[in-house]
Amino acid sequence: MLNFGLLAFAQPWLLLALAGLPLLWLLLRLTPPAPRRLTFPAVRLLAGLKVPEETPARTPWWLLLLRLFIVALIILGLAQPLLNPAAQLSGSGPMMLVIDDGWASARFWPARQIAAANLLAQAEREDRPVILLTTAPGTQDTPPETSGLLPAAEARRLLQGLKPKPWPVDREAAQAAVEDLRIDGTAHVVWLSDGLDAPGSAGFAAALQRLGRLHVLREESAGLAHLALAPDTEGVDLVARALRADGQGASQAAVLAIGGDGRIITRAPLLFEPGETEARALLDLPTEMRNRIALLSIEGETTAGATVLLDERWRRRPVGLVSIGGEQEAQPLLSETYYLQSALEPFTELRKGSVEDLLQRQLAVLALPDSITLSPDERGRIADWVSRGGLLLRFAGPHSVAQPPAGGAAAGGGDDLLPVRLRGGDRILGGALTWDTPARLAPFAADSPFADLALPDDVVIRRQVLAEPSLDLGEKTWARLSDGTPLVTADRRGEGWLVLFHTTANTDWSNLPISGLFVEMLRRVMAISQGVEGGSGGAALPPIEVMDGFGSLGAPPATVLALETGGEAGGGRESPLGPRHPPGYYGNDSLRQAHNLSRFVGELTPLRGLPAGVTTALYQDSPEQDLKPWLLAAALFLALLDLLISLALRGLLRPGGGVAAASATGALLLGLGLGAAGLAPAAPALAQARDDGRTLEATLMTRLAYVETGDPAVDEISRAGLMGLTRVLERRTSVEAGPPLGIVLGRDDMAFFPLVYWPVTASQPAPSQAAIDQVNFFLDHGGTILFDLRESSAGAQIFGGGSQGTQHLRRLTQGIAIPPLEPVPVDHVLRKAFYLMEDFPGRFVGGTLWLEAPGENVNDGVASILIGSNDWAGAWAVNELGRPLNAVVPGGPRQREMAYRFGINLVMYALTGNYKADQVHIPFILERLGQ
Known part of the structure; x- marks a missing residue:
């Protein structure tokens, strides 16, 4: 290779053909162009026509220069000039090309392919064999292994078929493959990294360095991949979360909520504050639209880590209704259970039974009518269940009136499963011996889950249980009567909620349970609760759709196995993320469970701690450019121009000739x-x-x-x-x-x-x-x-x-x-x-x-x-x-x-x-x- 600094020629011997240009000049100069052909016009058009009797004896000088320039371009192009040529490979042995092909490399995968193609072209020019090593496990769940010595052309073919994988890299296993490698001489090692740290990165770099000089290509901080985390819930809203690797400075991204039909439901900005690696975005959506979200994706990133799939854990709300049967079942119109069951069944998965039976199953909400008396053991189990994310829905009534005043964790004793302290007795609104009249509901506050619900004119409350005044009573009140007294209160306990209706679930104290407003209020309460995982009973779930390295869902290959769903809740073993269980949906028509990559990736950190002597560079730094295609394309364009000029000189390009003939015919x-x-x-x-x-x-x-x-x-x-x-x-x-x-x-x-x-x-x-x-x-x-x-x-x-x-x-x-x-x-x-x-x-x-x-x-x-x-x-x-x-x-x-x-x-x-x-x-x- 002939190197002139910023310009080099990969095939310099072809430049000798430039010495033949003077001979070509002489040959073209002595060759006259073809005589001009004149068509015989119509008889009436012969007047004044002067037919030239001479033709040029030599080719015009400017046409000669054009043709010599075309030949020079062809010679220079075949000599393969390179702009910003890379330095010659170090060492006397092969070139070893190490490529991170895990999920994080998919963001700028074309840049890695271009860098690898340039390196292979350099190895081919220097006649060096190539060793390929990818650091992610193979699709057959095989550990990373080296390819052996390959010609550069064969390595290029393998590179073209290489794609990022939807699971992390395994640099510890890749280190073992490097340590087992034996080569002659010292290699020129180039590591195309994804820019993220992983277990064993320093040891892996040290093992590569023992083979020869190590060059590491990485992305700049802003180009590192982001990781979409499973969303949290705040009331009825979802909170999207994302991680970045480098917390220096402020940066911005956006999250897209996408429905099952592929349409974008909403877009929310993700703002990373300086020094912070996590950003959150509130998705303020109606319940119906929230339940249509199938996945959250970071805008502009095509990686498996930038997408988090949602399943029934964010939509499915099983409700347990505590029921004792007996006389209430015999008189349904007087039973609280009847009204609650009628209101909840249209939009929930309703389960009835005792407290002990219900808590053995997965529940999002536990509805407790006033007529149910809880034992101390049941109270403890319910309190523990609420602290782990459950929502307890309670109703007041004659039973709660008969209990001593109590409520909340602040109460020294009594019922601690209430959101607020209650006064003794109840308040009767309307009746023969009272001056009050039945009360109506006040408009819901803007920060209430019931904020946008319309108030019907016919809903009245005849009796209620009052809450003890406190400094935080206003914050805990979701609904009030027209006189300002609370009708619905709620309080956060651990990861769960306590919600209390200060009236009965039947029609004894109000006509609210027979109104459409009651159903809508219960629907909003259900939306606040946390979803539960699909109850597969510990059975294995077959794959439905799995992700590729670019975050796209598709049909699962034959190598993907069924997903074990024991997990912590079931006390069993859960399948890890990897080639046998890539991220995606698993289950069947009645149950779809999301298997997300973010659950198995703890944190993101930039690649650091490399051994001394390792050189690093960015993918965008001084890329080598081959000028051969551009020079040959310019030569082809000028050759076509020469052809048109030659036709014009021979008189074969007469503008408007056909039209003129037709006009003459018409005349x-x-x-x-x-x-x-x-x-x-x-x-x-x-x-x-x-x-x-x-x-x-x-x-x-x-x-x-x-x-x-x-x-x-x-x-x-x-x-x-x-x-x-x-x-x-x-x-x-x-x-x-x-x-x-x-x-x-x-x-x-x-x-x-x-x-x-x-x-x-x-x-x-x-x-x-x-x-x-x-x-x-x-x-x-x-x-x-x-x-x-x-x-x-x-x-x-x-x-x-x-x-x-x-x-x-x-x-x-x-x-x-x-x-x-x-x-x-x-x-x-x-x-x-x-x-x-x-x-x-x-x-x-x-x-x-x-x-x-x-x-x-x-x-x-x-x-x-x-x-x-x-x-x-x-x-x-x-x-x-x-x-x-x-x-x-x-x-x-x-x-x-x-x-x-x-x-x-x-x-x-x-x-x-x-x-x-x-x-x-x-x-x-x-x-x-x-x-």
Whole structure:
């Protein structure tokens, strides 16, 4: 390799080809270009043409320089120049490439691939064998192992198939593989690290250093992977949490709450304060939306650690209802259990039984009616259960009134499973011996879990148990009566909650239990509780979906085993995270349990404590760039440019040649007075002002035309109507017509069209004198115009008064030579030109179709003027998909079909004349044929 500092050549011997450039210069200079080829033009274009008699004897000097530059670029590109070339590999042995392929490396995996590819290219240039070592366990749960000596090309193939894994690296096992490695000489060792510390990192680096000089590539602090932790709960809200490795300075990220359908439900910022490695974000969502969250993901990071899956632990709320049966079950309408069961069953997994039976199962909430008496042992077990995250829901009633005043942990004795201290006795609101009236609920406070619930007007409280006043009573009160006394109080105990309704769960003290508000309040209380893990009974859960290294869920491979779910709660052994149990969902249709990577990763710390003598660098520092593709691409571009220049010098690139020829053809046709079949020659004065492009468009194909009125809606219907008629003509007849064209009277020539459709509108200005002369010229030389008044009915006389459309028609045709008109005769050829027709419906029916009366007509019997009012373009009009744009009345599809048939007859009549009118010889022909 030839090195010039910032530039080096991997194949310097190819630079010798530059010595051949002078010879190439001489060869190109003596080779004349091909003679220019001139096409023989039309005879009328020969005037003034000077044919050059000489061709260049030599290639132009600037073209020579361009071609020499192209050859120089090719030579330099094949020499493989390198920008910022890496230093030569140290040592006399192979290059050892160590790659961290655990979950943390997935964040900037392409950068690691580029760095590894550059290193392999360097080893290939220096003809060094390569040893590959990945530090994460294999998918078959095999420990890391070295690959042995490989050619650089084979190592590159293995690198292309390498992907990050969704579990941590095992550097202690990788160290054992390094210590078992035996090589000749000293190796050049490069460690592509994920930048995070792990058990055994220092020993692993020391083992690598014993093989040769060690270079470590790492990410900068801001590029290290984050770890999404399992969320906490604050009331009814979820709190997303995330870890970062380096606590220096402040940084910011964001967490996305994603539903099961892949849609983003909400986004919340994660702010890392200086010196802090954990950030929290409150997800303030309604309960229904919170329960739709399937996973939390750190925005912009594609790693298995940046995603935490949620399961029923954050949604499933099993509720235990303490029930004693007996008389209450026999009289359900008097039983508190009946009302609680009716309110809770629609949205919870309800379980009934004794305290002992219920606490043996997994519960999120324990509902305790007032009629239940607890033993000291049951109180202790419930208190321990609440401290570990349970929610105890209690109700007041006659039993609590009979108990001595007590409450809360602050009470010296009595019932310590109450959120507040209670007064002795109860308060009766309303009755024959009281002055009070039943109380209503006050609006819920903004910080209450019931904050956004609507208060019905018919809910009243007749009796309640009062709380002892205290400094923190306001903080513990979730609901009040209109006089300010607490109705619902709550207190945090350990990891759990104590919640008390200061009235009964049945209708003895209020009508709250039979209202919809009671169900909504209980739903909010359930949402505060902590979820529980799926109760699999200790059975193994098969994999449903597992993550790859980039945090994407997919079908589990055959190497993934079922998940053991004993855990601490079940007293059994829980499966670790690894190749046999990657992060993902495990279970079945009725139970999905999340297996998250963050549960098995304690903390994140940057990679530190490397031995002395180890050099470190960032992935982005001075990357080596191969200039070969850029130079060859530039040579190819210039070669294409040279090709175009050569074609231009030979006269093969004549801009507009084809168009000019077509224009000449059109001019020749106009000069000879030729047009489409059935068309009259154009006026010479108008032909001089005609645009060549539009002339060709009109003459090279038979087209129908319409008069543009200036009303965009009417003009669009005219265009769509004639377009629909043109499509029908193509399907049913031999006429192959092009798309219709709009014409402006006085500007565009009408001579190219066999038939012109003229819709009559009130806003259309009267034609100018030039337009009138143009129309008269068109009618005198065989053209046909269909005037359409577009009315549902028309007067009997066209020019003798009648409808508004008739008046507009008289205004627009003032000065036009209108011949005498008559209704279409019964035996007229228009009724049998293609279809046999009795009338001529359009979008409307009932109007009379008038045409030029027979006389000394020189246009093969074709009338020059037709006038009607049935809005035929509206019936023919279709959109781009061929669907009708307007309704036809009153006949529907049958009427539209007859309108199309009239259009076909009209076009055939305008194109072919009255040849079908000669029917006199038909009987004799049939007789001759023996029929």
